[in-house]
Amino acid sequence: MSDTTIRADAHLPRQGTAAGGARPVVEVAVGILLQPDGRFLLTSRPPGKVYAGYWEFPGGKLEPGESVAQALARELHEELGLRIEPASVSRWREQLVDYPHALVRLHFCRVTAWQGALQMREGQQAAWERLPVRVQPVLAGTLPVLQWLGEEAACDKPPT
Numbered sequence: 281m282s283d284t285t286i287r288a289d290a291h292l293p294r295q296g297t298a299a300g301g302a303r304p305v306v307e308v309a310v311g312i313l314l315q316p317d318g319r320f321l322l323t324s325r326p327p328g329k330v331y332a333g334y335w336e337f338p339g340g341k342l343e344p345g346e347s348v349a350q351a352l353a354r355e356l357h358e359e360l361g362l363r364i365e366p367a368s369v370s371r372w373r374e375q376l377v378d379y380p381h382a383l384v385r386l387h388f389c390r391v392t393a394w395q396g397a398l399q400m401r402e403g404q405q406a407a408w409e410r411l412p413v414r415v416q417p418v419l420a421g422t423l424p425v426l427q428w429l430g431e432e433a434a435c436d437k438p439p440t
C-alpha cells in the first residue's frame with residue numbers, strides 16, 4: 281500500500297462528510313493489461329459517469345462478497361467483452377485516492393493474458409499506449425501507475 285493518500289481536486293467539497301463520521305472506502309479492482317511489447321490498455325470513462333472522458337485503466341468497484349480478481353474479471357467482461365483467468369492476474373499495488381465524490385482504494389493488478397476481442401460496451405474509447413501516453417486527461421488516481429511503469433522501465437534498462 282502506498283503510504284500517501286492522493287487528494288484529487290482538493291478545492292472541491294467532499295461528499296459523505298456532512299455527518300462528521302468516517303468516509304466509507306470504496307474498493308476498486310483495476311487491470312493493467314500488458315502486451316508482450318510493453319503496451320498497456322487505457323480506456324476513457326463513459327459518458328454519464330463521474331470524470332467522464334478521463335482516461336484510466338479498465339476496472340470498477342467490488343460488489344459485496346467479491347474478491348479483487350473476481351471483480352476485475354466481471355468488469356473486464358462487462359465493459360470490454362474480455363475474459364481473463366485468475367492465473368494471469370497478479371496483484372501489484374494499492375493506492376488510496378480522496379476524490380470529492382468518494383474515497384476509493386484502488387487495487388491495481390497486472391494482467392498478461394486475456395481472451396476475446398475488445399468491445400466498447402459502454403460507449404468508452406480504448407487505446408493501447410506506451411510511455412509517455414498520448415491520451416489526455418488522465419484520472420488523478422491513474423497517474424501513479426504511469427510513474428510506476430516508468431520507474432520499472434528505467435530499472436530494466438542496462439546501465440550506460
Ligand SMILES: Nc1nc2c([nH]c(=O)n2[C@H]2C[C@H](O)[C@@H](COP(=O)(O)OP(=O)(O)OP(=O)(O)O)O2)c(=O)[nH]1
Nearest residue numbers: 308310336337338339340341377384419420421422
Ligand atoms: N477503473 C478505474 N477506476 C479508477 C482508476 N483510477 C481511479 O482513480 N479510479 C476511480 C474512479 C472511480 O471513483 C472508481 C471506479 O469507480 P467506477 O464508478 O468507474 O466503477 P464501476 O465501473 O463499478 O461503476 P458503476 O457500476 O458505479 O457505474 O475508481 C483507474 O485507473 N481505473
